[in-house]
Amino acid sequence: MSRCTHPEVTGHCGIVFYDDLSKLVVMKTSLTYGFIMTLCGAFISLALFFSDFHADPDKLKLAQNIGLVTGIIISVGCVLLGMREKRADTPADKPWGYGSALGTGVMIGLFGALFGAVYNYVYFAFIDPNFREVILQAQIAALEARNLSSAQIEKAEPMIRKMLHPAIMTGIGAITAFLWNLVVSLIVAAFVKSRVASAPAAPTAPAA
Numbered sequence: 422m423s424r425c426t427h428p429e430v431t432g433h434c435g436i437v438f439y440d441d442l443s444k445l446v447v448m449k450t451s452l453t454y455g456f457i458m459t460l461c462g463a464f465i466s467l468a469l470f471f472s473d474f475h476a477d478p479d480k481l482k483l484a485q486n487i488g489l490v491t492g493i494i495i496s497v498g499c500v501l502l503g504m505r506e507k508r509a510d511t512p513a514d515k516p517w518g519y520g521s522a523l524g525t526g527v528m529i530g531l532f533g534a535l536f537g538a539v540y541n542y543v544y545f546a547f548i549d550p551n552f553r554e555v556i557l558q559a560q561i562a563a564l565e566a567r568n569l570s571s572a573q574i575e576k577a578e579p580m581i582r583k584m585l586h587p588a589i590m591t592g593i594g595a596i597t598a599f600l601w602n603l604v605v606s607l608i609v610a611a612f613v614k615s616r617v618a619s620a621p622a623a624p625t626a627p628a629a
Contacts (some may be wrong), residue, residue, distance in 0.1 A: 450510075450525060454503035455532025458602075461495045463540050470549055478558040496533075496605045503529045504613040513616075522610035530602025538595035545587035553585040 465488060469475055474484035507525045511517045545552060560581050564574050583589070 448528075450503050450507050451528035451532050454499045454506075454529045455534075456536055458495055458499040458529070458533035459536035459540055461499075462492065462537060463544075465491045465495075466540075466544060467548075470544075475549055475552050475555060478555050478562060481555060481559045492601075493605075496530075496602055497609060499533065500526045500529055500602065500605050500609050501613065504609060508613060508616065517614075517616055519610050519614040522613045523606055526606025526610055527603060530599055530606055533602055534595045534599035537598055538591050541594050542587055542591040545590055550587075553582075553587075553590075556585055557581055 469484050469487065474480045474487070504522045504525050508517055508522065511521070557578075561574055561578070564577065569577075584593075
């Protein structure tokens, strides 16, 4: 926390303290909801794994659709809850608007993408290394459906395998997740930019 170097200046210490405290609140909120985002995504991923959706190329499309729908719900939910918590923690005399909400959402999305990258690498490299072969088979089937020749498919296979390396899939996934969370934050911030109006205090009855 920054130290007040000019205590003789009225209000200087309070401003420094609030700025540092605000940064800590944003960081705590971002870390918390970013981690929750990854935890929920990991739960869905492991549920699909144990249900053998990641072991059959014919089930891969359905698994991807399930992951997409649940991913949208998780992303919107975590960003929304995080923004609302940060808004509630912001003092009434301090500014709060679209930029504040968006900044909170971006940080949540960033940490969610970073935590998710760690989990995804562990999943691809150690939990289910065969998943890459399932994706490869699905990709080859898609090429065959486009009436590509065996020679063309054989030529494309090494590149597909290269793109299915755990590190590359993790990197692409992290970038995609962050960009998606950014889009979600841009939209959700519009609904959280205003403070909740407090109910007016009830008038006190005059003393008899």
